[in-house]
Structures are given as structure tokens and as C-alpha cells.
Amino acid sequence: PTIVNAEPLVDGMERSYSCVYVQATPQILQNAIECDKSKILTPVLHFEWGKRFVKEEMLKLAESLGVNHSVAKKALEEAYAAQERFYKLLKERGEDVLKNLPEDAKALVIVSRPYNGFDPALNLNIPEKLRDMGVLAIPMDFLPLSDVKEIARDFPHMYWKYGQKILAAARIIAKDKRLYPVYISNFGCGPDSFIQKFFIKALEGKPALFIEIDEHSADVGAITRLEAFLDSLKNARPSKVKPVRATKQPFDLVKEKRTLWIPHMDHPGYALAAAIRSVGIPSKHMPLSDEKSLELGRRYTSGKECYPCIITTGDMLKIVLSPDFNRKEHAFLMPDARGPCRFGQYNRFHRLLLDELGFEDVPVIALDQTHEWNTDLKKMGLSTQFRRLAWRGILIVDMMKKLLLERRPYEIEKGASNKLYWELISQLEELLEKGLFEEVSNFPKKVIEKFNEIPLDKSQVKPKIGIIGEIFVRSNEFSNNFIVERLEAAGAQVTLPSFEEWMNYIDYERITDYKIMRQYKHLITEYITQFVANRDKKQIQEQFKGEIECFCTEPPMKHLLKTASGYLPEAIRGEAILSLAKSIEYYENGYSGIVNTAPFQCLPSTTVNSLLESFKRDFDNIPVLKMAYDGTLQAGEQMRIEAFVHQARQFMERRQRSKHYTLPARTHRSP
Numbered sequence: 001p002t003i004v005n006a007e008p009l010v011d012g013m014e015r016s017y018s019c020v021y022v023q024a025t026p027q028i029l030q031n032a033i034e035c036d037k038s039k040i041l042t043p044v045l046h047f048e049w050g051k052r053f054v055k056e057e058m059l060k061l062a063e064s065l066g067v068n069h070s071v072a073k074k075a076l077e078e079a080y081a082a083q084e085r086f087y088k089l090l091k092e093r094g095e096d097v098l099k100n101l102p103e104d105a106k107a108l109v110i111v112s113r114p115y116n117g118f119d120p121a122l123n124l125n126i127p128e129k130l131r132d133m134g135v136l137a138i139p140m141d142f143l144p145l146s147d148v149k150e151i152a153r154d155f156p157h158m159y160w161k162y163g164q165k166i167l168a169a170a171r172i173i174a175k176d177k178r179l180y181p182v183y184i185s186n187f188g189c190g191p192d193s194f195i196q197k198f199f200i201k202a203l204e205g206k207p208a209l210f211i212e213i214d215e216h217s218a219d220v221g222a223i224t225r226l227e228a229f230l231d232s233l234k235n236a237r238p239s240k241v242k243p244v245r246a247t248k249q250p251f252d253l254v255k256e257k258r259t260l261w262i263p264h265m266d267h268p269g270y271a272l273a274a275a276i277r278s279v280g281i282p283s284k285h286m287p288l289s290d291e292k293s294l295e296l297g298r299r300y301t302s303g304k305e306c307y308p309c310i311i312t313t314g315d316m317l318k319i320v321l322s323p324d325f326n327r328k329e330h331a332f333l334m335p336d337a338r339g340p341c342r343f344g345q346y347n348r349f350h351r352l353l354l355d356e357l358g359f360e361d362v363p364v365i366a367l368d369q370t371h372e373w374n375t376d377l378k379k380m381g382l383s384t385q386f387r388r389l390a391w392r393g394i395l396i397v398d399m400m401k402k403l404l405l406e407r408r409p410y411e412i413e414k415g416a417s418n419k420l421y422w423e424l425i426s427q428l429e430e431l432l433e434k435g436l437f438e439e440v441s442n443f444p445k446k447v448i449e450k451f452n453e454i455p456l457d458k459s460q461v462k463p464k465i466g467i468i469g470e471i472f473v474r475s476n477e478f479s480n481n482f483i484v485e486r487l488e489a490a491g492a493q494v495t496l497p498s499f500e501e502w503m504n505y506i507d508y509e510r511i512t513d514y515k516i517m518r519q520y521k522h523l524i525t526e527y528i529t530q531f532v533a534n535r536d537k538k539q540i541q542e543q544f545k546g547e548i549e550c551f552c553t554e555p556p557m558k559h560l561l562k563t564a565s566g567y568l569p570e571a572i573r574g575e576a577i578l579s580l581a582k583s584i585e586y587y588e589n590g591y592s593g594i595v596n597t598a599p600f601q602c603l604p605s606t607t608v609n610s611l612l613e614s615f616k617r618d619f620d621n622i623p624v625l626k627m628a629y630d631g632t633l634q635a636g637e638q639m640r641i642e643a644f645v646h647q648a649r650q651f652m653e654r655r656q657r658s659k660h661y662t663l664p665a666r667t668h669r670s671p
Contacts, residue, residue: 005048012152015159017340020603094142159339170202187214193304266475271393274432307599308472444543466586469597593648600630
């Protein structure tokens with residue numbers, strides 16, 4: 001089954017997702033194993049939403065198997081009852097163990113997920129080894145985790161179900177002098193790269209043993225570390241650390257006149273910063289990331305976090321640690337999200353890091369892009385008029401970038417397009433900063449006029465390459481080792497997904513959530529907001545029609561997601577389904593190659609990589625290049641790029657030779 005989410009541990013948690021890999025396991029298996037796909041049953045289950053939604057999905061499954069509804073309903077009720085009995089037995093057994101544990105005893109709590117903590121092959125048989133050492137090993141689930149109500153107050157952002165359980169376990173362990181944790185994780189576990197940071201804080205200074213297991217792990221190493229940890233506990237002394245508390249940073253940036261720094265993800269950020277300045281808030285777009293960003297980011301992270309987190313950390317610290325930095329004059333914007341990928345944890349990590357470095361009074365403004373989007377904008381003093389101005393600026397930069405990428409490969413005078421592009425960005429920033437709404441709205445005319453003055457040579461058609469992947473890495477040129485320029489230098493024309501596409505997606509998700517939660521007041525507000533935004537968008541994009549060859553307008557989000565439903569269900573949220581949908585869009589628009597730009601160990605991007613082989617088979621073996629980035633230059637990278645462009649050119653020529661070429665029959669696979 002596709003287990004999208006689980007019941008929250010306690011009331012008040014924002015979300016309760018499964019890990020992305022757990023969500024997508026059925027689809028990954030379906031595409032990896034040569035078998036009759038109809039024999040793999042993949043109901044999509046949302047336990048967080050309650051029994052009604054689970055029941056609907058399971059009844060559909062029962063119907064497909066020819067099982068009567070009444071029989072299926074009875075079986076489901078019995079299953080829920082059995083699960084409740086199991087939870088009750090767990091709690092009773094845990095209470096019994098703790099009650100009979102002597103006051104002067106020491107026991108180790110196995111903090112893990114069930115698929116590694118309870119599998120003797122995956123956990124190196126650690127519980128049994130501890131028993132042989134005369135130490136009691138207590139499963140995390142024996143603890144009264146659901147009684148720790150304060151995690152909803154202190155960690156409302158913990159949107160992974162097992163993250164909630166792990167942090168609740170930390171709180172219990174911190175308060176019981178007899179208990180110490182052994183945290184079992186796996187190499188490449190994305191959620192743990194952040195959960196472990198909060199876990200350490202929640203322990204309030206208590207020592208812990210972290211064991212990370214992969215296919216190379218050996219029993220001997222685990223035994224040595226367990227023995228060393230147990231020895232260290234003999235001399236352990238109480239070390240009181242201030243408990244973690246969720247805090248809201250002040251939003252009154254106008255009053256405080258702090259400079260609000262916008263992360264350097266993509267060029268529309270310049271328009272956003274200028275629009276923010278129009279309402280009296282000093283704002284700057286961070287300069288492009290560089291080697292200093294990478295060096296600082298690596299110094300202050302563990303290396304297990306996503307690459308974008310490392311880079312944004314370094315970009316922030318370049319400013320904070322500069323000699324002329326005044327803590328009373330700066331604030332940082334880091335958008336917020338509610339999972340299931342790790343992006344929503346960045347702003348919490350940045351907050352913890354600044355606190356540790358002594359910058360507790362420097363705000364990190366977490367602008368929520370989900371349910372609290374409208375509320376957070378109002379708290380920041382950003383009016384509807386500002387939003388319309390900023391939105392138009394963002395759209396114009398999006399369209400300018402599309403023009404740039406379509407025309408730069410064919411320019412006769414090298415560098416002319418880049419020079420014009422940045423001149424126009426500066427002019428647009430000036431109009432936005434002054435709040436000149438009409439002038440901004442008419443700016444596309446000037447953009448088109450100026451770009452049409454640049455002479456082009458299109459006598460030799462270049463293969464079109466479509467880029468997909470994680471939004472930060474594909475957009476931040478330093479993070480992707482300037483992949484666009486390198487593909488162009490190898491003889492290709494490149495297209496990037498627009499910033500608008502992501503905005504369309506989060507707008508679509510907000511409406512979906514409001515419907516599910518039956519928040520009709522918010523739903524009506526969202527419909528009105530999107531109606532105005534779409535009207536403004538149409539006014540801008542109409543001016544570029546006929547000038548931009550591909551993707552002048554983005555397809556409706558519902559259509560886009562349906563396009564990829566044969567690979568992933570819409571319920572698995574985030575960039576994975578968008579990347580697969582965009583790959584299909586590229587193919588159908590005559591593109592000759594796909595590049596997936598992925599941060600190393602990125603959860604959605606790794607999922608996409610596992611499904612791209614099926615996509616490639618389904619779409620005429622279109623060339624696909626998978627690029628993973630972690631800040632190091634990979635040997636042979638340039639050779640791979642050049643070979644890929646050569647393959648794309650051959651693919652383009654093969655399609656051109658086919659006079660009666662039609663799209664493959666499986667363009668829209670059945671989910």
C-alpha cells in the first residue's frame with residue numbers, strides 16, 4: 001500500500017507523514033520488477049485523515065477483489081480493533097517493565113523505526129547483544145509516547161509520524177535517570193538528518209549512542225560501540241540544557257526597519273525583494289552562492305542534510321559572520337513547508353544554529369506556503385496590492401528567463417543576451433521598488449522589443465533539453481555546477497521549469513487541503529485570491545505569446561498531475577510527481593533529452609531516478625541524464641554531459657526523419 005500518512009501521535013501536530021520512500025515503495029517496486037502490475041495492490045491510505053478515508057479506499061480495494069462491502073467493512077472494523085488491542089498490550093507491557101526497573105538500574109531504549117529496530121538483520125541484533133551484556137533493551141514503543149502532549153507545543157513542525165514518536169521518546173528518557181537512548185538509523189535516512197538534531201536538544205544534555213547502519217555494517221563494530229557507551233555512562237553526570245521551545249519570530253519588519261534577506265534560489269527572487277522594498281521594508285536578494293557558502297555550510301552542518309540546506313546555511317552565515325554585521329538590522333526569510341520532504345525543516349535548523357552561535361535576536365522569518373500563507377503575509381504587513389505587484393514581477397522574470405534560454409544558444413554576438421537580461425532585471429527592480437504597478441504591467445513590451453533586437457542564427461537546430469529535479473538545485477547555478485551553461489556549450493538548448501509552476505502547485509495543494517478539512521471560509525478566500533492572481537497572470541503572459549516558443553503558459557495543475565498518475569499517485573506530494581509530469585510535457589513538446597538535477601540523497605529526486613527508467617522505456621528511449629550534486633566536482637562529469645548532448649542530437653534527428661511520427665500509446669499510463 002501507499003501509506004501517505006499516519007494518525008498523529010498527539011493533537012496539535014501540523015502533519016503526520018510517512019517518509020517519502022515509504023510512500024513511494026509500491027511504485028518503485030512496480031517499476032523495478034518485471035511482473036503483471038495488476039497483481040501488485042496499491043491502495044492509497046491516509047490514516048491521518050481518519051477512518052472514513054481509509055474505509056473508502058479499502059472498500060474500493062475489496063470491490064476490485066470481488067469482496068462484498070459488508071464483509072470488507074466488518075474486516076476493517078476487526079482490524080482496527082486488533083490494532084487497538086495491540087497498542088494497549090504495548091502500553092501495559094511498557095508500564096510493567098518501567099515499574100519493575102530498579103531506581104539504580106540503567107536500561108537502554110532502542111529508538112528506531114520498526115523496520116530497522118525490530119529486524120535482527122537490519123539492527124545487527126543489537127537488543128540481543130545488550131541482553132548478553134546484562135543490559136535491558138526497551139523498545140521505544142513500550143514508552144507512553146502518546147502521553148507527551150507538549151511535543152505539539154514544542155515541535156509542531158515535526159510532520160513525520162516517526163519523528164513525533166522519537167521526540168516524545170527523547171522527552172521521556174530525559175526525565176528518567178534510568179533510561180538512555182540507542183538511536184538506530186540507516187545511511188541516507190533523510191528525516192533522521194534533522195530529527196536527530198531536535199532529538200539531541202530534547203534529551204536536555206543526556207548522552208546518547210547513534211548507530212547508523214548500511215550494508216557494510218558489521219557486528220564487531222556495533223559491540224565495541226555499545227561497550228564504550230555503557231562504560232561512558234558510569235561517569236555520566238547530569239547536564240541540564242535548556243529545553244527546546246517553538247518560538248515565533250516578530251513579523252513587524254516595517255517598524256524595526258530590518259533588512260530582510262531573500263535566499264538566492266532563482267532570479268524571481270530579485271523581483272520579490274524589490275516589491276518588498278516598495279512597502280518600506282529594506283530587502284535584499286542574496287548574492288549567488290559560492291565556494292565560501294559551501295565551506296561555511298559544511299562547517300556548521302553534519303553533512304547528512306540535503307545539499308540545499310547546506311548551501312542556504314552557508315549563504316546565511318556569510319552575512320551573519322561578516323565583520324560589519326549588525327544583529328539589530330537584519331532578518332532572514334526562509335519559506336516554510338509541511339512535508340513530506342525535508343525542506344520544511346530548514347528554517348528550524350537555521351533558528352537552532354543562529355541560537356547556538358549567539359544570534360538569538362536575529363529573526364528567521366518562516367513564511368508558510370501552505371495553510372498559513374495568507375495569514376503570514378498579513379502579519380508581515382504585506383498587503384494584497386503588494387502581492388499583486390510582486391506576483392507580476394515574478395511572472396515577468398519567469399518569462400524573461402524563458403526568452404533568455406530560448407535565444408541565448410542562437411545569438412551571434414556571444415554574451416549579448418545575458419547582458420540585456422541583467423539590464424532588464426535592474427530596470428524591473430527599479431519599477432517594482434517604486435511601486436509603479438502600471439509600468440510593471442507594461443514592462444513585457446520593452447522586454448520583447450529589446451530581445452528582438454539581438455540577431456540570431458538558427459540555421460543549425462540544436463536539440464532541446466528539459467531540466468527537472470529539486471527546485472533549489474536546478475535553479476541555483478552554483479549548486480548545479482552551472483549545468484545550463486555547460487549543456488549550451490555542448491550544443492544544446494535548455495529549458496528550466498518556471499517558478500510559476502511551483503507556485504501553481506502549492507496553490508493547488510492549498511485548495512485540496514481546504515476541501516478535505518472542510519474549511520470553506522478559507523477555501524472561498526483562496527478561490528478569490530487565485531482568481532485575481534490568474535487574471536494578472538493572463539495579462540502578463542498574453543504579451544509574450546508568439547515570442548516564447550515552448551511553455552509560454554503553464555498547463556493547469558490538475559492536468560499536469562494526471563499526466564504523471566501512471567508513475568506516482570497525486571497523494572505523494574512534492575517535486576517527484578511534478579518532475580515526472582514535466583518530463584512527459586517535455587517529450588510531447590519535441591524535446592530530445594531529460595536531465596534530473598538532484599541533491600545527493602534527496603528523497604523526491606531519488607524516487608524520480610528510480611522511476612525514470614520506466615519513463616524512458618515508455619517514451620521511445622528518450623535520453624535521460626541523472627546528475628547528483630553534493631558540492632564536489634565528479635570525475636567524468638563534463639564527458640557525461642557531452643555524451644548526453646550527442647545522444648540527444650541523434651534522438652532529435654531520428655524523430656525528424658520519421659515523417660509520420662506519433663506519440664507512443666503509453667503517453668498517459670493508467671494509474
